[in-house]
Amino acid sequence: MFEEIPIKSKKRNELIDITGEVQKAVEKAKLKEGLCVVYSPHTTAAVVVTEGADPSVQTDLINALNRLVPVAGPYTHREGNSDAHIKSAIIGNSRLIFIKNSKLLLGTWESCYFVEADGPRQRKIFVKIIEG
Amino acid sequence: MFEEIPIKSKKRNELIDITGEVQKAVEKAKLKEGLCVVYSPHTTAAVVVTEGADPSVQTDLINALNRLVPVAGPYTHREGNSDAHIKSAIIGNSRLIFIKNSKLLLGTWESCYFVEADGPRQRKIFVKIIEG
Amino acid sequence: MFEEIPIKSKKRNELIDITGEVQKAVEKAKLKEGLCVVYSPHTTAAVVVTEGADPSVQTDLINALNRLVPVAGPYTHREGNSDAHIKSAIIGNSRLIFIKNSKLLLGTWESCYFVEADGPRQRKIFVKIIEG
Numbered sequence: 001m002f003e004e005i006p007i008k009s010k011k012r013n014e015l016i017d018i019t020g021e022v023q024k025a026v027e028k029a030k031l032k033e034g035l036c037v038v039y040s041p042h043t044t045a046a047v048v049v050t051e052g053a054d055p056s057v058q059t060d061l062i063n064a065l066n067r068l069v070p071v072a073g074p075y076t077h078r079e080g081n082s083d084a085h086i087k088s089a090i091i092g093n094s095r096l097i098f099i100k101n102s103k104l105l106l107g108t109w110e111s112c113y114f115v116e117a118d119g120p121r122q123r124k125i126f127v128k129i130i131e132g
Numbered sequence: 133m134f135e136e137i138p139i140k141s142k143k144r145n146e147l148i149d150i151t152g153e154v155q156k157a158v159e160k161a162k163l164k165e166g167l168c169v170v171y172s173p174h175t176t177a178a179v180v181v182t183e184g185a186d187p188s189v190q191t192d193l194i195n196a197l198n199r200l201v202p203v204a205g206p207y208t209h210r211e212g213n214s215d216a217h218i219k220s221a222i223i224g225n226s227r228l229i230f231i232k233n234s235k236l237l238l239g240t241w242e243s244c245y246f247v248e249a250d251g252p253r254q255r256k257i258f259v260k261i262i263e264g
Numbered sequence: 265m266f267e268e269i270p271i272k273s274k275k276r277n278e279l280i281d282i283t284g285e286v287q288k289a290v291e292k293a294k295l296k297e298g299l300c301v302v303y304s305p306h307t308t309a310a311v312v313v314t315e316g317a318d319p320s321v322q323t324d325l326i327n328a329l330n331r332l333v334p335v336a337g338p339y340t341h342r343e344g345n346s347d348a349h350i351k352s353a354i355i356g357n358s359r360l361i362f363i364k365n366s367k368l369l370l371g372t373w374e375s376c377y378f379v380e381a382d383g384p385r386q387r388k389i390f391v392k393i394i395e396g
Contacts, residue, residue: 002297002364033134035169035262037299037360041371043315048221051175056209057217063208064201064218069328076327077320085321086328089312093374094360096169096226098260100134105258107173110225126369128362130299130396132262165266167301167394180353183307188341189349195340196333196350228301228358230392232266237390239305242357264394 001029003127009119013066015048015058016114022097022127023104029129034099039126044084044118046091047125052111065090065117084117091115099129133161135259141251145198147180147190148246154229154259155236161261166231171258176216176250178223179257184243197222197249216249223247231261265293267391273383277330279312279322280378286361286391287368293393298363303390308348308382310355311389316375329354329381348381355379363393 003025007016022038038047051057065087075082095112098105106112114125135157139148154170170179183189197219207214227244230237238244246257267289271280286302302311315321329351339346359376362369370376378389 002362035260037362039360039362041369041374043313043321043371043373049175049225050221051217054209054211056207057175057214060205060207060209060214061218061221063206064214068200068332073324074327075320075324077318077324079318082321082324082328085315086325089314089325090222090354092224092356092359093313095224096171096228096360098134098169098171098258105173107175109175110173126362128299128396130262130394132260132264132396167392181307181357182353183349186341186343188339189307189346192337192339192341192346193350193353195338196346200332222354224356227356228303228360230266230301230303230390237305239307241307242305262394264392264396 001129005125007114007123009116009121009123012119013062014116014119017111018114019111022112025127026099026104031131032102034129034131036097036099037094037128038112039094041126042123044081044088046088046093046115047095048091048113048115049095049110051109053109081118087117133261137257139246139255141248141253141255144251145194146248146251149243150246151243154244157259158231158236163263164234166261166263168229168231169226169260170244171226173258174255176213176220178220178225178247179227180223180245180247181227181242183241185241213250219249265393269389271378271387273380273385273387276383277326278380278383281375282378283375286376289391290363290368295395296366298393298395300361300363301358301392302376303358305390306387308345308352310352310357310379311359312355312377312379313359313374315373317373345382351381
């Protein structure tokens with residue numbers, strides 16, 4: 001099963017919790033066991049599974065990425081978003097989550113996030129669900 | 133097929149070779165060709181496939197991550213393990229390995245590791261095997 | 265379906281566009297919907313999906329990785345390529361791309377690259393295609 005889910009980001013750098021939307025796609029698929037792949041088709045964004053309980057973890061991740069890959073460069077790309085491309089490559093544009101008993105099998109503290117690195121923008125994610 | 137494998141880490145930062153355990157899960161699945169996904173359900177740990185021949189490669193990876201993401205911060209999360217959350221996001225919480233002739237298809241120098249970033253702790257990994 | 269594709273790198277650090285080769289493997293598989301996994305079996309290389317339109321994005325990624333993980337170290341591994349092992353772990357040795365209507369479902373600006381971090385060398389990638 002394939003699903004496209006729209007996302008609207010509000011800041012340049014932001015983690016957007018997409019766990020609920022991905023879980024809805026899993027429920028639609030009506031399978032018991034499988035693999036769920038969450039994919040961002042954008043080259044200035046990423047997907048990550050990280051702690052959802054304390055929002056300060058999200059802030060720390062955004063700030064750490066900004067320190068490692070400063071927006072100011074130096075870069076050769078002329079669009080002012082080279083940092084976003086590099087963050088996207090480092091975090092990666094997809095994550096895999098297992099499906100068990102028709103639900104996402106996440107760890108106790110895990111949630112799934114869209115990592116916006118060049119917002120605000122209209123975005124989307126692709127979700128594929130494979131039985132097995 | 134789905135398998136849960138317990139892991140015991142002994143240090144705060146450590147790479148634990150899980151190739152043998154993952155290979156055992158593949159053998160249990162009794163399929164010829166497929167995809168094996170190794171998943172850490174922890175937000176302060178990761179999974180990586182890297183060189184297994186020389187243990188100094190593991191040391192260098194741990195030290196490089198500590199330089200890039202220092203335990204001292206600055207961070208806003210108050211549990212003293214923000215660095216571990218960030219390392220987990222950067223390395224990623226899963227890896228894919230192909231199965232060929234009922235075995236993990238690893239490169240000559242490749243082994244699969246659990247990346248502990250906030251140990252010592254009792255941990256686990258999930259392994260899913262999909263035919264195809 | 266499983267396919268092995270040879271790659272020849274020409275520089276120490278280089279992004280090599282493999283989108284066309286991966287697309288050919290997808291066409292051979294003759295399936296409509298599925299998952300394509302691109303895997304590097306090398307511990308000093310990686311796979312990434314990033315912008316393909318402006319080559320300066322590739323240059324910026326290579327330079328940013330060199331700043332984050334300098335070739336000079338300090339490292340304990342004696343082969344002079346610890347930086348390449350670390351870059352491989354950070355970017356990751358595989359990427360997933362969806363297949364829709366028998367084609368790779370890439371975003372508008374996305375291309376798939378082999379990330380050489382210790383070339384020039386004869387290399388290879390593994391491609392697996394799973395229906396679903």
